[in-house]
Amino acid sequence: MTRATRMCPIYKFTRQEAAAPKAKANILRALINGALDDAALYAQTFQTVIDQCVGCGSCRLECPSNVDIPKLALEARARYVRRFGPSRHSRIVTAVEPLGRYGGRFSAMLAPLMKPGLVRQAGEVFTGISRRRPLVTMARQSLFRTVAPVAGTGRKRVLYFSGCYAGYVRPAIGRALVKMLTQRGYTVHTPAQHCCGLPLLTKGMVAAAREKVRRNLGQWRRLLEQVDHIVVTCSSCGLASWRIGPVCWTRPPCGR
């Protein structure tokens, strides 16, 4: 057993050969090279191999040949989506932004109706989301309705990119950040914003992910030139935007 195999959390849990990084690498190469041409076979392979990669990157750190399995898995997912379109499950789990934007008011009301076992069971069949998974409810009011687009009067200016979690699920996190920064003398800009694109990226919906980042950068263009820092409360959202984006948005610029 290689060290990389020992490091894979999915392999450690399932102990199935198909979940080992080496097996994933071989199958992913076959998928990317076009060896599988049929949607059903593709879907089956995804279920048994690619969906058993959570993209943690442990194997990449350990691999002596530097094989980047998370990247191969992403490429295979992207190919699948380009050829066959996203699955219903992928469409549902990547819809946090519209759900938060338009469904916040109804989310808490609907939550009790979603609890009975039969409803959860039907939901699992329809959405592919496990009935055992705790329900996530959206906040009644999003962060963007409860903080001013510009708060504070300090000389130092920051752009706050909240991401969907602080934006729609736990806006108290964003409010606390704005309060803390304004009390420390910053002017905090919380502009209109879209999802960082990471949920879309993890489901292989690369073009849609890029579009989210492009729209964010497009609407912040002037602001980005004026602020001293960009602040995030979700490190994944910040990192995703930086990595997916067509241009570098960090200060100082990374030269991309």
Ligand code: SF4
């Ligand atoms: S990136 Fe995927 S294959 Fe590699 S260790 Fe993590 S889960 Fe396993």
